[in-house]
Amino acid sequence: MSTQQPTPKTARRITPLRETWQQLMSSARSRAPQLRASLIGLGLAAALQGLALACLMPLFQALIPQADWTAAWPWFLAMTALMLASTAVRWWAQGFDYRGDMVHNTHELRTELGEQLRRIPLEVLQDKRTGAVNATLLGNVDETLSYILTVANMMTTALVTPVVVALAALWFDWRMGLILLLVFPLLIPLYRWRRPAFGRGMRMLADANERTSSDILEYAQGLPVLRSACCVGEHAVALQASFKHLEMIQTIGQKKGAKPNLVLATVMELAILLVVFAGTLLVVQGSLDVAILAALMVIVVRFAEPLATFVLYAKVIDLIEAALGKINALLAVAPLPQQSPEQMPKTFEVAFAGVRFGYASAGQPTLRDLDAHLPARSLTALVGPSGSGKTTVTRLLMRHADPQAGAITIGGVDIRAIAPEQLNALISVVFQDVYLFDDTILANIRMARPDASDAEVEAAARAAHCHEFVTRLPEGYATRVGDIGGRLSGGERQRISIARAMLKNAPIVILDEPTAALDTESEVAVQTAIDALVRERTVIVIAHRLSTIAAADQILVIDDGQVVEAGRHADLLSCKGRYARMWQAQQSAKNWHARQDR
Numbered sequence: 302m303s304t305q306q307p308t309p310k311t312a313r314r315i316t317p318l319r320e321t322w323q324q325l326m327s328s329a330r331s332r333a334p335q336l337r338a339s340l341i342g343l344g345l346a347a348a349l350q351g352l353a354l355a356c357l358m359p360l361f362q363a364l365i366p367q368a369d370w371t372a373a374w375p376w377f378l379a380m381t382a383l384m385l386a387s388t389a390v391r392w393w394a395q396g397f398d399y400r401g402d403m404v405h406n407t408h409e410l411r412t413e414l415g416e417q418l419r420r421i422p423l424e425v426l427q428d429k430r431t432g433a434v435n436a437t438l439l440g441n442v443d444e445t446l447s448y449i450l451t452v453a454n455m456m457t458t459a460l461v462t463p464v465v466v467a468l469a470a471l472w473f474d475w476r477m478g479l480i481l482l483l484v485f486p487l488l489i490p491l492y493r494w495r496r497p498a499f500g501r502g503m504r505m506l507a508d509a510n511e512r513t514s515s516d517i518l519e520y521a522q523g524l525p526v527l528r529s530a531c532c533v534g535e536h537a538v539a540l541q542a543s544f545k546h547l548e549m550i551q552t553i554g555q556k557k558g559a560k561p562n563l564v565l566a567t568v569m570e571l572a573i574l575l576v577v578f579a580g581t582l583l584v585v586q587g588s589l590d591v592a593i594l595a596a597l598m599v600i601v602v603r604f605a606e607p608l609a610t611f612v613l614y615a616k617v618i619d620l621i622e623a624a625l626g627k628i629n630a631l632l633a634v635a636p637l638p639q640q641s642p643e644q645m646p647k648t649f650e651v652a653f654a655g656v657r658f659g660y661a662s663a664g665q666p667t668l669r670d671l672d673a674h675l676p677a678r679s680l681t682a683l684v685g686p687s688g689s690g691k692t693t694v695t696r697l698l699m700r701h702a703d704p705q706a707g708a709i710t711i712g713g714v715d716i717r718a719i720a721p722e723q724l725n726a727l728i729s730v731v732f733q734d735v736y737l738f739d740d741t742i743l744a745n746i747r748m749a750r751p752d753a754s755d756a757e758v759e760a761a762a763r764a765a766h767c768h769e770f771v772t773r774l775p776e777g778y779a780t781r782v783g784d785i786g787g788r789l790s791g792g793e794r795q796r797i798s799i800a801r802a803m804l805k806n807a808p809i810v811i812l813d814e815p816t817a818a819l820d821t822e823s824e825v826a827v828q829t830a831i832d833a834l835v836r837e838r839t840v841i842v843i844a845h846r847l848s849t850i851a852a853a854d855q856i857l858v859i860d861d862g863q864v865v866e867a868g869r870h871a872d873l874l875s876c877k878g879r880y881a882r883m884w885q886a887q888q889s890a891k892n893w894h895a896r897q898d899r
C-alpha cells in the first residue's frame with residue numbers, strides 16, 4: 302500500500318475570482334455565513350451610495366438655473382435617506398471585523414492548522430522548514446482574513462458605485478450614461494492584463510517571506526553551533542542573501558504594481574476629460590442640460606481616486622489568494638490511512654516483514670525488503686554504516702510514514718490497525734538530542750504522562766538518576782528550563798528525557814544513540830539510568846560504538862536498507878563477517894587513541 306503523501310504545491314495558475322470567493326468562504330469556516338453576508342452588504346452599501354449620488358442629477362436640475370426648493374427638497378431627502386442607508390449597511394457589514402468574527406475566524410483556522418500538524422505524517426512535516434510552517438500559521442492566516450473587508454469595501458466602492466451611477470445617468474441622458482458605461486469597462490482589460498503578473502508576484506513574495514522566515518529561525522537557533530564552528534559570518538552572509546532575495550522580490554512587486562497603477566490613474570484622468578469634453582459639446586449644442594453635466598462632474602471626480610487605485614486593491618486579492626494557497630496546501634495533506642477494525646496488541650514483540658520504504662524526496666528506496674524479529678522483553682541493537690537505514694527503521698515503527706510494501710507488527714497486530722494515540726503510548730524514545738520545552742523541569746518530565754502526580758514524576762526522576770541534580774537547582778523541580786538555559790549538561794538533559802520515558806512506562810523503548818555525545822562520566826550516569834529504563838521492555842538501540850551493545854540479546858547489522866547479519870555479539874564475531882570487520886576497525890581505532898594518549 303503506497304502511503305507517500307505528496308505535499309500539494311501552491312497552484313501556479315491564476316485562480317478565477319469565483320474560485321477565490323469559494324476558497325475564501327471555505328477558509329471562513331464557521332463564520333462563512335457572516336462573511337458572505339458582510340461582503341454582500343458591502344456591495345449593497347456601494348449600490349445605495351451610487352443611487353444617492355445619482356440623486357445629484359435631478360437635484361442640480363431643480364437648482365440650476367433657478368433654485369426651485371419645492372422641486373429640490375424631495376431629491377435632497379431621497380439622497381440623504383440613501384446615504385444614511387448606505388452608511389448603516391456599511392457599518393453593519395464591517396461588523397465582521399469589529400464584532401470579533403474575523404479574529405474568531407483566524408483563531409479557528411489557526412487551531413485547525415495546529416490540529417493538522419498533529420495529524421499529518423511526520424515524514425511530510427520533517428520535509429517542511431519550521432519557519433515555513435510558522436509563516437503559514439501566523440502570516441498566511443492573518444493575510445487571508447484581516448484585510449478582506451477593507452479590500453472588499455474599497456473594491457465595491459470603486460466598481461459598484463460608478464456602475465450604478467452610470468445606469469442612473471442613462472435615465473437622465475442616455476448619451477452621457479453610455480459614455481460613463483464605456484469608460485468603466487476600461488478597467489477590466491487593464492485588470493486582466495496585469496492580474497497574472499500580480500498573482501505571480503504575490504506568490505513569489507509569499508515564497509520569499511516563507512524562506513526568509515525559515516532562514517531567520519534557523520540562524521537564531523543555530524547561533525551557538527555557528528559560533529562554536531566560527532562560521533557565524535558565513536551564515537550571516539547567507540541570511541543577508543536571503544534578505545537580498547526578499548528585497549529583490551519586493552522591488553519587482555513594486556515595479557509591477559506601480560506602473561499599471563500609474564497607467565490606470567492616467568486613463569482615468571483622460572476618461573474624466575472625455576466626459577467633460579463630450580458633456581461640454583452637448584451643452585454647447587443645446588442638447589444636454591447644464592445641470593446634468595455639473596452633477597456628473599461632481600460624481601466623476603468623486604470616483605476618479607478609488608478607480609485609479611483599483612489595481613492596487615487587486616494586488617491585495619492576489620496576496621490573499623497566495624496565502625489561501627499555502628493554507629489549503631497544508632490542510633490538504635492527508636493523515637496516514639488507518640486499518641479497521643482498530644486493534645490493541647496484547648504482547649510486545651516487534652516484527653518487520655518484507656518492509657520496503659523510500660522517502661518521497663529520495664529517488665532510491667532506503668529500506669529494501671527488510672525482515673527482522675525483535676522478541677518481547679529483549680534488547681536488539683541496530684548497527685551499520687551511516688545512512689544504511691537504522692533511524693528509518695525506528696521511524697517506521699513510530700509510524701512517521703508507512704512502508705510502500707511489507708508490514709510492521711507489534712504483538713502480531715499491524716501498526717496501521719493501532720490507533721495513533723495508542724501506538725504513541727506503546728513506544729518511548731530517547732534521542733541523542735534532547736528537546737526540553739521552556740517550562741519547569743516538573744512539566745518537562747510530566748509531559749510523558751500529563752495525569753501523573755508530583756510523586757510519580759519524582760519517582761521517575763529518581764529512577765532516571767535526575768533527582769540529585771534537580772534538587773540542587775535554584776527552585777528544584779519548579780525551575781524553568783529557560784531560566785537556567787545552558788546550565789544543564791548533556792548528560793543531565795539526557796537523564797530528564799529518560800525520566801520522561803520512565804514515567805511513560807511504555808512497553809517498547811527506542812534508544813537513538815543516547816550516550817553518543819556524552820563524556821565518560823555522564824555516559825556512566827546515563828547508562829545506569831538506561832539500564833533501569835530498559836528492564837523488562839522490548840528495546841531497540843541504535844548504536845555506532847559497538848562496545849555499548851556487546852551484551853545485546855540480538856544485533857542486527859543493517860547495510861543498504863537490509864539486514865545482512867543477525868545474532869549475538871560473540872556469534873557475529875565468530876562469523877568473521879561485516880560485524881566482525883566493524884568491531885575490528887573500532888578496536889584498532891581505540892587502541893590507536895590509547896597509544897596517542899600515552
Ligand SMILES: Nc1ncnc2c1ncn2[C@@H]1O[C@H](COP(=O)(O)OP(=O)(O)OP(=O)(O)O)[C@@H](O)[C@H]1O
Nearest residue numbers: 427660662663667686687688689690691692693694
Ligand atoms: N527525511 C528524509 N528525506 C529523504 N531522505 C532521507 C530522509 N531521512 C533520511 N534519509 C536518507 O535515508 C537514508 C537512511 O537514513 P537513516 O537516517 O535511516 O540512516 P542511519 O543508518 O540512521 O544513518 P546514521 O547512522 O548516520 O544516523 C540516508 O541516505 C538518508 O540520507
